[in-house]
Amino acid sequence: MTSATGPAAMSSASTRAPSRRASLGQRIWTQRADYLYVLPALVVMLIVIAYPVYYTIELSFFKTPTSLQLKDKIFVGLENYTTILTSGSFWQVTWQTLIWTFFSTLFAFLLGLGAALALHGEFVGRGVLRALLLIPWVVSAVAASYVWKWLYHSDFGAIGALLVQLGLTDQPINFIDNRSTALASLIVVNVWKEFSFAMIMLMAGLQTVPEQLLRAARVDGASPWQRFWHVTFPHLAGVSTVTVLLLTVQNFNSFIIPWIMTGGGPAGASDIWITQIYQLAFGRQRWGVAAAYSVLLFLIMMVLGYFYVRALTRGDDARAGA
Amino acid sequence: MAQVVLKDVVKNYGSVYAVNHVSLTVNDGEFVALVGPSGCGKTTTLNLIAGLIPISDGTIVIGEREVTRLDPKDRDIAMVFQNYALYPNKTVFNNLAFPLQMRKQPRETIEEKVKAAAKVLDITHLLERKPRELSGGQQQRVALGRALVRDPAVFLMDEPLSNLDAKLRVQMRSEIKRFHHNLNATVVYVTHDQLEAVTMADKMAVMNGGFLQQYDTPAQVFANPVNTFVASFVGSPAMSLIPLQVVTHGTDVALQSAEGWELPLSPENARKALSAKGKDVVLGARHSTLKLHKAPHPGAVPGRVYTVEPTGDVTFAQVFIAEAVVNISVEPTVMLDPDEQVWIEFDQSRLHLFDGETTMALSAR
Numbered sequence: 001m002t003s004a005t006g007p008a009a010m011s012s013a014s015t016r017a018p019s020r021r022a023s024l025g026q027r028i029w030t031q032r033a034d035y036l037y038v039l040p041a042l043v044v045m046l047i048v049i050a051y052p053v054y055y056t057i058e059l060s061f062f063k064t065p066t067s068l069q070l071k072d073k074i075f076v077g078l079e080n081y082t083t084i085l086t087s088g089s090f091w092q093v094t095w096q097t098l099i100w101t102f103f104s105t106l107f108a109f110l111l112g113l114g115a116a117l118a119l120h121g122e123f124v125g126r127g128v129l130r131a132l133l134l135i136p137w138v139v140s141a142v143a144a145s146y147v148w149k150w151l152y153h154s155d156f157g158a159i160g161a162l163l164v165q166l167g168l169t170d171q172p173i174n175f176i177d178n179r180s181t182a183l184a185s186l187i188v189v190n191v192w193k194e195f196s197f198a199m200i201m202l203m204a205g206l207q208t209v210p211e212q213l214l215r216a217a218r219v220d221g222a223s224p225w226q227r228f229w230h231v232t233f234p235h236l237a238g239v240s241t242v243t244v245l246l247l248t249v250q251n252f253n254s255f256i257i258p259w260i261m262t263g264g265g266p267a268g269a270s271d272i273w274i275t276q277i278y279q280l281a282f283g284r285q286r287w288g289v290a291a292a293y294s295v296l297l298f299l300i301m302m303v304l305g306y307f308y309v310r311a312l313t314r315g316d317d318a319r320a321g322a
Numbered sequence: 323m324a325q326v327v328l329k330d331v332v333k334n335y336g337s338v339y340a341v342n343h344v345s346l347t348v349n350d351g352e353f354v355a356l357v358g359p360s361g362c363g364k365t366t367t368l369n370l371i372a373g374l375i376p377i378s379d380g381t382i383v384i385g386e387r388e389v390t391r392l393d394p395k396d397r398d399i400a401m402v403f404q405n406y407a408l409y410p411n412k413t414v415f416n417n418l419a420f421p422l423q424m425r426k427q428p429r430e431t432i433e434e435k436v437k438a439a440a441k442v443l444d445i446t447h448l449l450e451r452k453p454r455e456l457s458g459g460q461q462q463r464v465a466l467g468r469a470l471v472r473d474p475a476v477f478l479m480d481e482p483l484s485n486l487d488a489k490l491r492v493q494m495r496s497e498i499k500r501f502h503h504n505l506n507a508t509v510v511y512v513t514h515d516q517l518e519a520v521t522m523a524d525k526m527a528v529m530n531g532g533f534l535q536q537y538d539t540p541a542q543v544f545a546n547p548v549n550t551f552v553a554s555f556v557g558s559p560a561m562s563l564i565p566l567q568v569v570t571h572g573t574d575v576a577l578q579s580a581e582g583w584e585l586p587l588s589p590e591n592a593r594k595a596l597s598a599k600g601k602d603v604v605l606g607a608r609h610s611t612l613k614l615h616k617a618p619h620p621g622a623v624p625g626r627v628y629t630v631e632p633t634g635d636v637t638f639a640q641v642f643i644a645e646a647v648v649n650i651s652v653e654p655t656v657m658l659d660p661d662e663q664v665w666i667e668f669d670q671s672r673l674h675l676f677d678g679e680t681t682m683a684l685s686a687r
């Protein structure tokens with residue numbers, strides 16, 4: 001805790017509870033045992049998280065020509081940031097990242113919701129179906145990416161062959177080697193991979209919908225759809241928010257599927273932020289620019305993280321306030 | 323408003339019979355309380371009337387229509403649930419409006435009816451609040467209001483007061499009673515609190531183990547319980563039951579305890595006792611009909627004080643008589659000690675006799 005936040009925290013605490021006049025230092029001292037318990041975890045976090053974050057931020061202000069060693073980097077101020085923001089590809093990649101994140105999240109959520117609702121009722125084979133629908137989530141992303149790459153393959157792919165057989169196309173479609181279909185094809189794989197996560201979350205949420213509310217709605221004359229809309233869905237609002245935020249963060253950060261399946265290609269058509277950063281850093285050794293990119297990504301993640309924590313704790317606040 | 327008729331209604335889950343051949347008629351405008359211990363099938367019966375669970379057998383008529391297979395929304399009923407079941411994300415206004423919106427009523431009508439219901443229940447100032455911003459009593463009123471707006475043929479209420487504290491319960495009790503009176507509504511009211519039933523209902527239906535035990539006015543159920551179950555369920559403290567044996571000495575009939583004392587019976591009670599299937603008879607008596615003596619008294623039987631509970635106005639004593647626990651009320655001035663020997667006098671005109679085998683009340687015929 002720095003000295004700057006100390007008084008601020010104090011004053012807000014004292015306006016709410018005048019009785020708690022003890023200084024921050026005193027309060028930490030009285031709770032020293034608690035701090036001691038979290039200390040080991042804190043130290044580990046500092047080493048594995050805080051230091052890399054700090055180093056990335058530092059690096060983002062330096063140039064690292066390949067002719068020099070990394071330790072001889074040259075300070076360039078904000079040049080890396082201006083380079084990124086003024087490059088044409090940045091806006092294209094950002095646009096693609098937004099499309100990727102938005103549609104992956106949207107369809108994974110909707111599909112997960114549909115699956116959760118379908119699995120909520122009692123029917124024969126429900127357990128088996130649930131297990132089947134969970135497979136995408138438990139399969140390794142790397143393995144899944146290779147499998148889908150083959151499914152999409154223009155010459156040997158099963159999907160292309162199926163479409164030809166059904167008479168929908170004359171020739172197998174070039175799904176991932178085509179600028180106009182690459183990103184969409186990746187989104188399909190991504191949705192397939194993660195909709196079961198949304199399904200699990202929403203299934204858990206569905207089990208907590210109070211039976212009496214649904215009964216009340218039935219007596220009040222609501223149709224099944226109206227019961228869903230007026231009772232079930234509002235009840236799922238909290239878990240839906242959390243699910244959507246988690247999916248958004250995850251999709252914004254996805255790497256395995258796009259990297260393995262297209263590597264961002266063809267010609268950058270399926271590049272997203274992460275693949276771009278990876279290429280800049282490990283492909284072209286432009287560490288400074290990659291670091292600056294990472295810092296921007298970090299800031300966006302912080303904003304999403306803020307909303308995530310707020311969504312998670314909102315219920316607690318309401319309960320504590322009541 | 324309308325009558326409700328249950329005919330041979332059965333609900334079973336496999337071999338578990340939650341409701342077992344229950345038949346009863348709730349007349350138009352009547353307030354009927356369904357009472358019984360936990361798990362006796364009260365909620366199930368109510369849900370069957372509402373149509374919330376499929377019926378196994380029997381028929382249900384509401385008004386002039388048979389509704390046995392109809393959807394809840396087509397039965398013209400409104401229901402108040404135990405934990406109110408208010409829609410948490412809707413304001414009080416929208417909670418009240420919901421049943422009307424679902425029935426596609428015009429906006430102005432809805433507004434008018436909601437305002438009217440809110441006024442009756444004195445919740446007009448709460449209309450813009452969310453349920454979680456209300457107290458238990460206010461939520462209860464909103465739940466009543468949601469049932470009220472639609473002007474249904476029958477009100478079904480499942481333990482609507484059980485989540486309230488004792489004081490509020492008494493207050494809401496009289497409010498519901500007045501509400502019933504003003505609307506002249508047909509009400510089926512589930513409660514496990516027999517006092518609620520006695521104080522509110524025109525008739526009470528006592529259930530046990532899925533069976534309807536007795537269906538009559540509270541006064542009748544109180545005065546003439548049909549079996550030992552009803553006798554011990556209605557009244558607070560409950561009627562005391564003492565298992566005894568019938569003995570005859572010529573024309574005189576008495577009840578004999580295992581300890582050997584005998585209680586001579588009046589001619590009418592003697593005829594009742596003799597109509598029992600066997601020798602086993604259960605003697606029932608309410609606390610207020612018993613007289614406690616500190617010294618031996620003609621016609622009184624011996625007992626031993628177990629506990630003494632002064633409540634201010636009266637003192638309740640529990641006394642062991644022939645190994646049964648008997649409740650007696652005495653003047654607060656009477657001092658009793660645990661294990662003290664006392665003598666109990668029965669009022670022959672107000673005691674009850676039940677068949678020891680069948681548990682049914684015995685009649686003189």
Ligand SMILES: Nc1ncnc2c1ncn2[C@@H]1O[C@H](COP(=O)(O)OP(=O)(O)OP(=O)(O)O)[C@@H](O)[C@H]1O
Nearest residue numbers: 335338339340359360361362363364365366367514
């Ligand atoms: N879905 C079900 N499956 C199996 N048994 C059930 C089911 N619902 C209720 N029962 C059984 O039916 C019986 C009656 O239940 P019901 O809920 O009507 O009791 P109740 O009289 O309302 O009790 P309480 O006062 O505790 O609410 C109970 O023995 C219960 O276990």
Ligand SMILES: [Mg+2]
Nearest residue numbers: 364365366480
């Ligand atoms: Mg119940």
